[in-house]
Amino acid sequence: MIGVELRKLFRRPRTWITIALLNALPVLVAVLLKVTDLAPRPGEGPAFLSAVLTNGTLFPLAALAIVLPLFLPIAVAVVAGDAVAGEAQGGTLRYLLARPAGRTRLLVAKLVAVIAFVLVTVVVVAAVGYVVGTTLFEVQSLGATTGISGTSLTPQQVAGRTLLSIGYITVSMLGVAAFALFFSTLTDSPQLATLGALAVLIGSSLLFTLDAASDIAPYLPTRYWLSFVDFFRDPILWRNTARGLGLQAVYVVVLLGAAWANFTTKDVTS
Amino acid sequence: MVALGLAVLVALPALVEALPARDGGASAADLRDRVLASEDVAFSGYAISTGGLTLPVSDALTGVADLLSDQTSLRAWYRGADDWRVDVVTATGETGTHRDATGTWTWDYADQAASRGTLPPLALPTAPDLLPSALGRRLLSEAADDELSRTAPARVAGVDALGLRYTPADAAASVSEVDVWVDPGTGLPLRVVVRGGDTATPALDTRFLDLSLTTPDASTTDFVPPPGADVRSDQELTDVDLGRQERADLPGTLADLGRRTFDGVPEQVGVYGSGITVLAVSALPGRAAAGLRDQLAATPGAVVDDLGVRIAAGPLALMVAGTSTRDGGSGTYLLAGTVTLDALATAARQIQEAPAR
Known part of the structure; x- marks a missing residue:
């Protein structure tokens, strides 16, 4: 059943259109930077964008930082929100459940497909970023990259830390997917599930900027999203990323538990 | 089930914080002496400092104003009085101060600039001064025995820290009290709260969130300006x-x-x-x-x-x-x-x- 769901997801043109659109913004940014030669100051604009003019290998990170606040979560919420509610809206959910596979297995299959989508999307953004970055900008093949702490990072260190960042961002997006999947079991409308997940994220981002909400800030799902920057400090600051992983794990376990409890006891009529 | 588990998880930090901290028997003056003798204690840690002041200052002093009115996140590595590093960590960058035997290097990621300072006798406060260990020692350095008293212990960075209160006796004093919580093992100040007048918000509250008492590597505190960085020297106040x-x-x-x-x-x-x-x-x-x-x-x-x-x-x-x-x-x-x-x-x-x- 997992294979069926994966094939279904990755054979849909709209999956690939979503991924392509997601890559359009970083590519546009790269072209604009190349044409104008105007990079933001370090510490301003999306993380690492300031450094790409002199080192194109950092562009995968900049590309992820560009899509992370909005585009990436929208894409994930659209796909995950569609998982169950889309079948219900299309009237196919009851036929799926008519098979002896059971509801838990269907939910697991949907979950695996969503996780696969998150991983593929993040890796594609990073890969396209790498190709665009190394073709448009200079690549320091011998010289080391200056990290945030002012120390030099070898190309191997940059590659390793970029992989850590990709993993971290993937886990952060699983939190979004868990929200959307949970809402997807509550409603028959995939749009509603997607918008529900986005509402949570926008609310969280807004509360994070408020001093008055500082007591609940550590529990906000978007609180540690940008902490992947900490991988480029020297020594690496693990405090925030460790908390980010723990927080996403709690959200994923709780929401998937709720989704499972809801889906297995739900009256499926459509 | 899920709701119950969630409630336990959310309540856990508050519960741990509410557990009473162990107290020790040291007198206030003894505790101050141990604080002042803690200058050679090596450590590394993560601290936050929250200032509650609004300074009406000009653009030339925004650095000082931010320190005293905002929250500052600090990473510190301390090997000795003239070998340490303190980074001010922000979401997308950092400013690191590296102290060596003859001065300081300050690395500013936003400016891609390193600047050399030569320990002027007169200087404006900078972020490293806000580290609880440095601030606690400085504020207690001239406290007289009769200005000191013991307060309740508190858990700071996982340590049952001993409480010490300094109430200045000078009639001219505007600081009403300084509370310092001290690591019983080493005398290192772990949290410092400065209060002025009758306001509920402290003028300054700085504390460690993580602390390790192992000596950090020399390579961590060292600094060499990276190639391509702008190298300057600090403007000194006496200039x-x-x-x-x-x-x-x-x-x-x-x-x-x-x-x-x-x-x-x-x-x-x-x-x-x-x-x-x-x-x-x-x-x-x-x-x-x-x-x-x-x-x-x-x-x-x-x-x-x-x-x-x-x-x-x-x-x-x-x-x-x-x-x-x-x-x-x-x-x-x-x-x-x-x-x-x-x-x-x-x-x-x-x-x-x-x-x-």
């Missing part, structure tokens, strides 16, 4: 032009606070008081005085009279006093410190009455 007019000598005491001398501090700058009650007086060139005077006068709560303009921001007091020598006055002075507004007024009057040269 600031204090005006060349003939001035009266500053008196030996102001508002009952005795004058102290430091090597390298120019004669036009006087430092008075001790402990947490300190007043700094500096001659001010006329052109700088006018702008600052207007700025202070526009601050809510400013007191404007024939002595000058004075304001208080929490326990910090600031005053532009006197009149320009060109108008036949005794010259303008900037007075700043942790003293009451009344003490500032007294000091301003005493400067005016000081015999001319």
